[in-house]
């Protein structure tokens with residue numbers, strides 16, 4: 001049976017990269033697969049989070065997912081810490097994964113920088129918890145942006161080693177689903193850097209909570225080059241900022257980049273940016289309004305998460321029980 005798992009961290013605002021790289025794909029996949037979607041609050045605390053702000057961010061991200069079209073009735077939607085199997089399985093995986101594997105994770109290297117001695121152990125073990133998220137449900141497919149590819153390869157390595165060490169055919173080898181024209185949305189200020197929640201400049205990203213005026217301003221200021229837009233996809237080569245904006249347009253309009261360029265090739269950026277603003281506002285504004293409506297009633301969001309956690313627990317609990325048996329932990 002096919003089952004999807006995916007997650008998003010409640011750290012700062014959801015941005016256009018999260019939306020185009022992941023969340024929009026979750027919405028279209030929810031009609032084809034059984035889906036488990038998770039707000040990964042335990043991943044968030046691998047770096048310092050202010051507790052009241054974290055509580056708010058968990059609700060805000062949940063509201064953002066629902067406003068973007070994730071249906072909490074059709075799918076399971078919950079926050080990670082409510083289901084004990086995630087942390088329990090992560091511990092087992094801490095004992096399966098090798099230090100050398102984790103040492104190679106590029107996201108860890110980027111996040112830890114030169115300060116390795118001083119980051120949390122949780123940040124180092126982050127990918128093991130991610131593997132546990134996925135495998136606690138024996139998920140077969142994981143829709144994510146391109147930046148998560150290496151973590152998903154590690155998830156397969158862990159599953160394979162667990163199966164081999166214990167001589168079982170227990171965990172599936174999960175497939176990533178990296179879909180669409182915007183699998184790696186780049187910063188609006190620097191086409192060589194990923195759009196990210198942690199970028200110091202708010203002008204580097206479009207947040208799901210930005211007003212129409214802010215979106216217009218950020219796109220007006222977005223870095224470009226002096227040439228007009230090319231007529232073909234090949235013409236985007238060596239022009240990272242142009243490629244990024246065309247990719248964003250294509251994903252928002254559900255077109256290929258070639259179709260977009262057939263329409264806008266030859267335009268100066270000033271004209272194209274105006275069209276892109278109208279398009280982005282028309283997609284994001286209704287989500288923004290719905291998000292604010294949902295957030296006005298935090299108790300309802302909590303109830304959705306609680307119900308989702310119960311349904312998630314019903315799947316994960318028997319799996320972690322079996323894992324404990326396989327490993328030889330005694331449960332008298």
Ligand code: TYM
Nearest residue numbers: 006007008009017018021022040130144145183184185195
């Ligand atoms: P997070 O919270 O950084 O991002 C959530 C999703 O958004 C995608 N994404 C992007 N896609 C395209 N362009 C971008 N600039 C961009 N930035 C983010 C991410 O690829 C992701 O799909 N480790 C994960 C969360 C996680 C998870 C999991 C994901 C924890 N457990 C299990 C899948 C399965 C993360 O930090 O995502």
